[in-house]
Amino acid sequence: MASTFFVRAIRPSASAMESSGYVCQACRRHESTYRRTRKALRVKPDPCFLPSKTETQDHIIFNPPSSVPNVYHTPSLFLPSNDPRRTLHTRTSVPSTTPSASTTPSTPPKPIADKRPLPASVRPEYTKKYHLTxxxxxxxxxxxxxxxxxxxxxxxxxxxxxxxxxxxxxxSAPEIKAEQDKQLEEIKKRWGRRKTEARDARQERKKLWGQDA
CATH class of the missing domain: 1.10.10 (Arc Repressor Mutant, subunit A)
Structure with missing residues (x-):
């Protein structure tokens, strides 16, 4: 009697366990099926990418790349009528009161030279020495x-x-050069076929650098 109770405690009956425990793990359907993945990726495009339903003709979209902001980058055509940046375009387009004979009103204004200091050099400046006798x-x-x-x-x-x-x-040191060449040859002996062919092709390309294609 005691042995029977001990076996039942270790191995419970089938009625005591849930039916989901007997489902084959390989037969379960997961979220990552082909149909569900394709359905999840079927996203509608943003309305701004669709053809306009209110405008009958095409129009220009001004979308400059990301860069340092500058008031002169935006054309006056895309500025509102009350935008203060319009005055900047007006100042540059109006010619001076006493134009010279060489300049004409249609000539665009010359850009103002950037007077900011140049960045520091990567290495310190030095002067060549010719002091060896x-x-x-x-x-x-x-x-x-x-x-x-x-x-x-x-x-x-x-x-x-x-x-x-x-x-x-x-x-020069010819003996040092000979030792280095010998070490290089030992390394080349361990190369495979693909690496050897790649290095040979590189040498052939170097021969063609100074020639006309």
Whole structure:
């Protein structure tokens, strides 16, 4: 008797459970069906996009792109009769009282030059230096030749207060270049077919840069 009660407590009878528990989860219909999704996306367009029912002919719609507001952007045709911006257009269109011989009333007024200061430069301004002597250039070559790993372009440029480009013009390190080429070849060996073909196509395009198409 006790064992029967224990089994019933663990496994309740079918009559005690709701019928919805036996519905197949895969057979349930969800909101994301094709018909309901298409019906939800069937939105009516805004009335402003529909043809006008009151006006018999087409008309111009002035809808400029978003930009810095300027009173001169809106044509006077689209301004109300009591808009104060109309006076600005009138001032620019009326010629001066003493026009010169070279100007005509039909000539549009010249835009006023913007006198605002220019923004600061990205990098600080500097002047080029031509202070290195032939002896110092020879020292650069000697240091680069003795120990190219220690005396790199950056260190030589800092020591002699010149640019790295100038150091590259003065001297070079063939052994460093050979090591870098060897490392690059090892990397290229691990490339796949698609990457190899893409790099080859890039080299072919570079050859055509200086040629007429």
């Amino acid at each position: 032939p002896e110092q250039v020879e020292d650069i070559r000697q240091l680069r030749k003795e120990d190219p790993r220690k005396w790199t372009r950056v260190r030589l440029a800092e020591k002699f207060e010149c640019s790295q480009f100038f150091v590259s013009l003065c001297c």
